[in-house]
Amino acid sequence: MRVDEGAPGMDAAEARRVLELCNACQFCDAYCAVFPALKRRRDVTLADLAFLSNLCHSCRTCYHACQYAPPHGFDVNVPRSLSWVRHRTYQDHVWPRPLAPWFRNDGRFVLGVHLLAVAVCLAFGIVWIPPEVLLGRHVDPGAFYRVVPWGLLAGSAGLAVGWSLLAIGGAILSFWRGMGPLPPGVAWRPALREALRDAATLRNLGGGGAGCNDRDERFSRARRRFHHAMAYGVASCFAATAVATVYDHALGWPAPYPLLSAPVLLGTLGGVGILIGTAGLAWLKRGADPGPVAPELSGADRALLVQLFLVAASGLALLVARETPLMGPLLLVHLGVVLALFATLPYGKFLHAPFRFAALLRAALERHASGR
Amino acid sequence: MVHKAHPPARPVRAFRFDEHIVRRCDVVVVGGGAAALCAAISARRSGASVLMLESAPKALRGGNARHSRNFRIMHDGPTPFIQGRYDADDVRSDLRRVTGGRMDDVVADRLIGESAGIVGWLSENGVRFQDAGDGNLPYSRKTAFFHGGGKALVNALYETAARLGVDIRYDSEVYWLDLGEGLAPSVTVRCLDGEQVLSAGAVVAASGGFQANGDWLRECWGAVADQIVTRGTPHATGTVLKGLLDLGAAPVGDAGCGHMVAVDARSPRFDGGIVTRLDGLAQGVVVDRDGRRFADEGSDIGPTRFSVWGDRVARCAEGLAFSIFDSVIERRFRPSIFPAIRAGSVGELAVALGIAPKALEQTVGAYNAAIRSGGGLPDWRTEGLDPPKSRQAAPIAVPPFGAYPVRAGLTSTQLGVRVDERARVLDRCGIPMDGIFAAGVIMAPNVIGRGYLAGIAMTIGAVFGRIAGREAAAHARR
Numbered sequence: 010m011r012v013d014e015g016a017p018g019m020d021a022a023e024a025r026r027v028l029e030l031c032n033a034c035q036f037c038d039a040y041c042a043v044f045p046a047l048k049r050r051r052d053v054t055l056a057d058l059a060f061l062s063n064l065c066h067s068c069r070t071c072y073h074a075c076q077y078a079p080p081h082g083f084d085v086n087v088p089r090s091l092s093w094v095r096h097r098t099y100q101d102h103v104w105p106r107p108l109a110p111w112f113r114n115d116g117r118f119v120l121g122v123h124l125l126a127v128a129v130c131l132a133f134g135i136v137w138i139p140p141e142v143l144l145g146r147h148v149d150p151g152a153f154y155r156v157v158p159w160g161l162l163a164g165s166a167g168l169a170v171g172w173s174l175l176a177i178g179g180a181i182l183s184f185w186r187g188m189g190p191l192p193p194g195v196a197w198r199p200a201l202r203e204a205l206r207d208a209a210t211l212r213n214l215g216g217g218g219a220g221c222n223d224r225d226e227r228f229s230r231a232r233r234r235f236h237h238a239m240a241y242g243v244a245s246c247f248a249a250t251a252v253a254t255v256y257d258h259a260l261g262w263p264a265p266y267p268l269l270s271a272p273v274l275l276g277t278l279g280g281v282g283i284l285i286g287t288a289g290l291a292w293l294k295r296g297a298d299p300g301p302v303a304p305e306l307s308g309a310d311r312a313l314l315v316q317l318f319l320v321a322a323s324g325l326a327l328l329v330a331r332e333t334p335l336m337g338p339l340l341l342v343h344l345g346v347v348l349a350l351f352a353t354l355p356y357g358k359f360l361h362a363p364f365r366f367a368a369l370l371r372a373a374l375e376r377h378a379s380g381r
Numbered sequence: 382m383v384h385k386a387h388p389p390a391r392p393v394r395a396f397r398f399d400e401h402i403v404r405r406c407d408v409v410v411v412g413g414g415a416a417a418l419c420a421a422i423s424a425r426r427s428g429a430s431v432l433m434l435e436s437a438p439k440a441l442r443g444g445n446a447r448h449s450r451n452f453r454i455m456h457d458g459p460t461p462f463i464q465g466r467y468d469a470d471d472v473r474s475d476l477r478r479v480t481g482g483r484m485d486d487v488v489a490d491r492l493i494g495e496s497a498g499i500v501g502w503l504s505e506n507g508v509r510f511q512d513a514g515d516g517n518l519p520y521s522r523k524t525a526f527f528h529g530g531g532k533a534l535v536n537a538l539y540e541t542a543a544r545l546g547v548d549i550r551y552d553s554e555v556y557w558l559d560l561g562e563g564l565a566p567s568v569t570v571r572c573l574d575g576e577q578v579l580s581a582g583a584v585v586a587a588s589g590g591f592q593a594n595g596d597w598l599r600e601c602w603g604a605v606a607d608q609i610v611t612r613g614t615p616h617a618t619g620t621v622l623k624g625l626l627d628l629g630a631a632p633v634g635d636a637g638c639g640h641m642v643a644v645d646a647r648s649p650r651f652d653g654g655i656v657t658r659l660d661g662l663a664q665g666v667v668v669d670r671d672g673r674r675f676a677d678e679g680s681d682i683g684p685t686r687f688s689v690w691g692d693r694v695a696r697c698a699e700g701l702a703f704s705i706f707d708s709v710i711e712r713r714f715r716p717s718i719f720p721a722i723r724a725g726s727v728g729e730l731a732v733a734l735g736i737a738p739k740a741l742e743q744t745v746g747a748y749n750a751a752i753r754s755g756g757g758l759p760d761w762r763t764e765g766l767d768p769p770k771s772r773q774a775a776p777i778a779v780p781p782f783g784a785y786p787v788r789a790g791l792t793s794t795q796l797g798v799r800v801d802e803r804a805r806v807l808d809r810c811g812i813p814m815d816g817i818f819a820a821g822v823i824m825a826p827n828v829i830g831r832g833y834l835a836g837i838a839m840t841i842g843a844v845f846g847r848i849a850g851r852e853a854a855a856h857a858r859r
Contacts, residue, residue: 029716029718030656032715033655033656033658033715033717034530035517036450036529036530036531036532036533036655037530038517038518039511039512039517039528039529040528040529044517048517051712052716070529071529073532074530074532074533074536075532076447076530076531076532076652076654077656079440080440080441081652082649082652083649083656217509217528217529218509219509219528226536226540227540
């Protein structure tokens with residue numbers, strides 16, 4: 010693992026120092042899965058750091074409960090130390106490897122791609138689509154394809170999604186290996202069930218019952234709820250797309266669909282969820298105690314929130330304005346944002362989702378290992 | 382940081398008529414740890430206006446409670462937070478065993494009786510307890526663990542106190558106490574914006590022992606005072622304890638006693654808490670500055686081993702010892718948070734530790750030669766060695782060899798003021814001092830005049846904090 014750069018003092022050695030101190034204390038063992046997983050180890054290796062840092066949900070509860078947090082001389086700050094290491098694991102496992110420099114912590118690459126994609130789509134529209142089509146009112150079935158031909162729309166989106174899946178899959182494989190060999194005698198079935206439950210409920214953002222220190226030393230469940238709104242919003246949008254695909258190809262009903270159809274309802278619900286979730290998460294970040302976070306890394310977090318917000322906002326705008334002359338330009342903007350989202354997913358903060366799941370699965374496998 | 386060793390012997394009466402004296406509230410609570418918080422909350426819930434004076438800054442508030450983890454609780458059957466059964470007779474006999482009878486039976490019985498309900502009361506005041514069967518905690522039928530440890534408990538109690546309307550002042554060190562001679566008692570506090578004399582209907586002293594007061598420790602303990610570290614708050618200067626004793630409160634306990642554990646000698650002077658504790662002394666051998674063994678390392682291998690070694694190391698030359706092990710033994714215990722000092726041979730290790738190489742080589746050689754390794758590792762022992770190693774006598778043979786420097790770490794001192802079962806401070810004639818109450822380590826020696834029981838100090842703080850707050854409120858509003 011490459012850990013030789015970053016903020017001074019924020020490296021693998023620092024994270025190790027902090028975790029070894031934690032292991033001697035373990036007062037936080039009921040807060041989340043990190044501390045019981047740490048307890049199973051006598052020493053903390055680089056592979057352990059990759060695992061534990063991605064298991065950490067950065068909830069800050071252990072920071073506020075820490076007798077050794079600054080200004081104590083031991084200067085223990087688990088969320089901050091682990092967020093640096095976690096950030097390194099994203100860079101280290103980018104696929105393909107030569108693209109690792111694309112992963113940045115400030116979100117400039119990600120947002121740059123968005124601007125570029127929207128600009129290219131709009132330029133395409135201006136150059137290739139006759140103005141009376143681009144700015145015309147289309148209300149009949151197949152209206153979207155009149156502006157952008159189906160082949161181009163589906164082809165470009167398919168290419169972006171395919172690339173995204175390939176690159177994310179490569180990153181997950183590399184990360185899984187990076188966490189080191191599994192203990193002997195693991196039981197996959199119960200472990201998988203627990204990991205899925207932990208991911209679906211964000212159990213580790215529960216602070217063991219009372220919630221987390223989202224912003225300060227008071228307990229709250231806001232971050233967990235906003236994240237649910239966002240994540241289930243994304244899922245709902247995927248469901249909308251899947252249903253629409255079935256309508257179009259299996260049943261021969263081309264988009265756009267009526268307001269009370271499954272794709273529109275699912276998409277609208279999802280879009281609103283994403284708007285609320287991303288805005289809420291960004292709002293929590295703004296007012297939060299800066300002590301336990303790594304502000305240098307929050308650019309990547311914000312970039313993903315902005316990305317998802319733009320997708321949802323442009324999608325909902327398209328829905329609202331789909332029977333007006335603005336439909337054409339909005340479709341191009343939405344297309345650009347979606348293409349950029351998928352193209353950049355493997356090179357941004359989105360990686361936290363599959364990596365977190367992999368770490369949750371590993372933690373569950375360790376709990377269900379017989380050989381220890 | 383102010384370490385005021387000796388507050389003036391007598392209060393200056395003229396202060397009482399000084400225009401700066403302000404009757405601020407019904408109850409002043411001196412201190413900011415668990416006992417003070419429980420006293421403040423309890424007094425406030427009894428209807429009193431309460432001012433709490435914590436000498437630490439906000440970030441380091443909470444006294445030694447910040448480093449704590451569990452309460453020792455009497456209970457007649459399992460609850461979600463504690464397993465098995467630990468009845469009043471069990472607690473009493475444990476107390477009698479470790480104190481050798483140095484305990485006040487009436488006060489102890491009040492503690493034991495009220496400990497049963499303290500988990501519920503603390504829960505009502507925001508403290509969360511850890512599920513005893515969550516798979517993370519060791520089996521415990523004697524103590525209930527709170528969720529997240531002492532700082533989480535302290536945070537929860539401060540939040541509750543503030544919500545109830547307790548006036549909490551940080552950076553406010555009380556260095557003077559005036560009984561008021563039949564009128565209201567008062568305290569003089571030094572805070573960031575100067576000094577102030579505050580009078581109140583009643584005062585609860587919950588300011589701990591004097592374990593952070595180097596001068597006082599040296600006076601009672603001699604040179605060893607400079608060779609130990611204090612595991613808890615640097616604000617435990619004992620100023621209020623000393624003030625009460627000077628004002629005629631009856632002493633209880635022993636100024637020469639304190640709870641100590643073996644810690645890594647590289648620990649910070651204060652506030653090292655739980656993590657500096659050294660494990661593994663029973664696994665290898667322990668030698669002094671001269672490279673000689675001085676105790677049976679196998680005598681205590683249970684939870685008492687930490688404090689046994691604290692006392693032993695404090696008696697060593699310069700208060701310093703070394704835990705010696707090899708690469709095989711090292712895998713059998715949890716490492717220190719500080720790196721081991723390592724060397725390829727015993728002689729080189731001695732040089733790195735500043736011990737004469739020949740002396741350490743001779744000690745290790747004689748120890749290895751005396752080992753009789755019959756049965757399992759726990760039964761391995763030495764024969765013909767003085768002092769012997771009666772258990773776990775594994776050879777120190779496989780390089781690299783390693784060592785940790787060891788010192789004694791002081792948790793708290795065991796000199797206090799005498800109280801009755803209502804937490805009223807008693808004078809030397811056994812008469813309650815008007816309007817003066819005490820809770821926590823400052824009165825803990827009434828119950829535990831010597832020795833140590835895990836989690837008992839927290840229970841004393843919570844139970845007598847609750848009692849003192851209630852009694853002080855009643856006294857102030859009578």
